[in-house]
Amino acid sequence: MSGPSDRPPSAAARRPHHWLIAPDESAARALVADALAEPGVPPVLAVLDAHRRLRGPFTAAGALMRQLVPGVLAADPEPAVRHDIEILAAAPELRTVLPCRRETLTSLTAPQKRTRYYPYIRTTRIAHGLIDFLTAVLDAPATLVVRHAEHADRTDADWLALLLRRADPQRLRIVICTAGRDVPQPLADALAAHTTPREAPATPLGPLPDDPAARWELAAGWVAADRSTDDPAAAACYAELEPAERARLHEARAEELAAAALAGEASLLRGPLAHHRALGTDPAGAGALALQDALQECLLEGFYDALAELGPLTHAVLDWTTRPEECWLVTARMTIAYSVMGGRADEALALYDDACASTALPAVHMSAAYGRAMVYTRYLEPERRDHRKAKGWVNTAVALSRLADTDARRAYNRTFNENGLALIEMHLGDPARALELVEAGIERMDGALDAEDQGQHRSVLEYNRAQLLARLVGPEAGAAAYDRVIDQDPHHSEYYFERAVLLRKLGRDEEALADYEHAIRTSPPYPEAVYNRADLRLELGDLDAALADLDRVLELDPEFLDAYVNRAGLRHALGDARGAAEDIAAGLAREAGQPHLLALRGLLAQDDDRPEEARADLEAALAGDPDLPAAWAALGVLAYERGEAEESVRCLGRSLRLEDDPVVRANRALAHESCGDWAAAAADYAAAIDLLLPEVAAAQDEADSAEVVTELSRLRGRRAECTARSAG
Structure with a gap:
């Protein structure tokens, strides 16, 4: 009689998500059909195209939202309402049926008055929220097929990578299709970790049609498909066209997209329309305008990879001699993107140099000086930052701010630039001077501008004052200042997060807990707020809730080392030795000498009657951090058990x-x-x-x-x- 096999599961069993590699459309269709015909594959939820030429950022995720959300709103709107920010970021077309209830001053401020921009990580938070929404509304096992993933914008690449990691394949099977193995990060690593690859040979390319009309039809169809298909014959026919004919095809497609955008397809404004206009019959006119509109859309939403791709295309159809203001606007948007993306700050500096070499406009030189200052004090790698050089540049910006043509504009410019100076003074170790600058700026703006003209920047100043008061005066003054900031911007998650830290210092734990919960509710998911709530719940003795929070932290960020440390300790305290050991191993894989994890591994070895292993781990932990009371206490017990009473007294004394x-x-x-x-x-x-x-x-x-x-x-x-x- 045969029994269960002791052999390990196959790779396909371990990785039930699929990566289908097919170099052309015909081979891809055949490969997808074979994968979907396998036994046990759930029904297809959707077949999505991730090619960024179709919709720009969140092309695939937005298509899925447009398919799912109307039905969800009709059946039970709560999941969609709970994730309104994420859904509308991916599919702005849905704003007519799903109003956003968590607007912030940042999202509500007019583009010309925006002084604060989203962090680069925001699109990852949006991706997590979209996955949470999909998980909440999926009522039966399903399969999701995604084509052209190698051409995805970073937003979709991130979303798909997180989906592959987080999706339970028994509930949602993911099938990713690419033309080759050259795939952008972070999707490439996720495909390697979570999928079983299957590759098909290319379909032989036959001769192109002899009929010129047929060749033109192939080329025209490729343009109408936004050049998003892996069709080498169509691409070859397109390349054969005269430049003027290609331009006419792009212009015709641009007109179709413009009409669709006017009818409500807002995501077409994030790049697809602009690409066709730029390749159309009026690249310097309609093309430049559409590109600048796309740049603005991407900047306001924090879609910085798309912005960085569109920026050089826009510069290519403009020139500094005749259109310096427009050229600077493109440069300003690109430098914001390069600065916040990480690792591209030098490109921002080069753009500032180019702008200043290309025009003598005072506004350009003032803004470029401020931008350079922020790069040197904030955006370069820590070891390369130069706060003195930053101060020199921001003082240049302050001096140039006096050249504005009205008192109100001079007051605004000076305050904006001195707010940057305040940040630099804080980095140079003079928070009192920083506070003085911020408060002077608030007083100056109140005297020269009405509330509407102060715009979002007034809120930014109030926020900076709250941070500085907390540091200089104390948590009570800081918390009171945060109260005012939150009154002005009640859906800004980070304000609640930071006020909660101050409330904990004041011993107002229940209020702090409420703030952490508000921070979590008002934002797309991010792990830090959940982690801090877990830490507070641990302190308050709510262990089950703390454990659930730590699970959530690691679902959002499996590299969050402190969450492994805390969850391992909590699992050990709850008697889950196996779970604690798993967390210790995962944490040590990320930081081999982490003292708390080594100490906890020593405690597990002690519990398991392995005294020598326990002693080695505990001593290694204390070598890394001599202030671990639990490690000293455990060493004291081990010494006592060896009959070394005096050594036991010493170790236990250190612990006490x-x-x-x-x-x-x-x-x-x-x-x-x-x-x-x-x-x-x-x-x-x-x-x-x-x-x-x-x-x-x-x-x-x-x-x-x-x-x-x-x-x-x-x-x-x-x-x-x-x-x-x-x-x-």
Whole structure:
């Protein structure tokens, strides 16, 4: 009789998501059909095209939202309402049926008054929110097919990478199709980790049609498909066309897209329309205008990879001699993108140099000076930052701000630039001067501009003042200042997150918990707020909720080392040795010498009666961080068990100097007994009793209370005996 196989599961069983590699459309269709025909493959939810020429950022994710959201709103709108920011970022067309209820001053401020832009990480947060929405509304197992993933914008590449990691293949099977193995990050790593690849040979390319009209039809069809198909015959026919004929085809397609955008297809404005206009019959006119509109859309939404791709195309159809203001606007948007993207700050500096060499406009030189200052104080790698050089550049910007043609504009420009100077002063170690600059700016703007003209920047100044007051005056003053900032911008998640930190310092834990929950509700998902809530819940003794929060943190960011540390410790405390060991291994894989994890691994070895392994791990942990009370306490127990009572007293004493604990007191009392030091033992027992007494009142139920009472009785008995021996 045969039994279950002991052989490990096959790669296909371990990685049920699929990566289908087919170099042309015909081969891709055949490969997809074969994959979907396999036994056990769930029904197809959607077949998406991720080629960024179709819709720009979130091409694939937006198509899925447009397909799913109307039905969800009709059946149960709550999941869509809960993820309105994420859905509308991917599919702005849905704003007519799904109004956003979590608008911030950033999202509501007019483009010309925007002074704050989203961080680069925001699109990853949006991607997580879209996955949460999809998980919530998926009511049966399904398969999602995504074509042309190698041509995805970074937003879709990130979304697909996270989907491959997070999706339970028993609920949602992912089939990714590419023409080759050259795939952008982070999708490439996710495909390697979570899919079973299958490759098909190219379909032989036959001769092109002899009929010129047929060849023209192929080329025209390729343009009408936004050049998004892997059709080498169509691409070859397109390349054969005269430049003027190609331009006419692009112009005709641009007109179709413009009409669709006017009818509500807003995502077409993020790049697709602009690409056709730029290749059309009026690249310097209609093309430049469409490209600049696309740049603005991408900047306002934080789609910086798309912006960085569109920027050079826009510069190519403009020139500094005749259109310097437009050229600068393109440069300004590109430098914002390069600065926040990470690793591209030098490209921003080069653009500033080029702009200043190309025009003498004072506004350009002022803004470029400010931009250089921010690169040097904030955006370069930490070891390359130069705050003194940054101060020199921002002082140049302050000086040039005096050249504005009205008092109101001079006041605004000076305040904006001195706010940058305040950041630099803080980096140079003078927060008092920074606060002085910020408060002077608020007073200046109040005197020269009305509330509407101050725009979003007034809120930015109030926020900076709150940060500085918290640092200089204390958490109470800081929290009160955050109250004012939140009144102005009640859906800005980070304000609640930062105020919660101050409230915890003030001992206002319930208010801090409410702030963390508000921070989580008002934003697309990000792990830091959930992690801080977990830490507070641990402190408040809500262990199950803390564990759920730590699970969520690692779902959002599996590289979050502190979450492994805390979850490992919590699992150990809850008796889940296996789960703790898994977290320790995962954490040490990310930082081999992490002291808390080494200490915890030592405790597990101690629990498992492996004293030598325990001792090695505990000593390694203390070499990395000598202030770990649990590690010293465990070493003390190991020394006692080896019969080294004096070493046990020493180690337990180190632990108690770091953190007083009744169990460690009782253990040191035993070690003192072994040394014959009865008075010291009696003193430790007395201290342990004092520490345990409050636990009787705090016990959650009768069983807990009885356990503590029993331990108190035992300790009193030992104290009495040691006291007697000491007196005798």
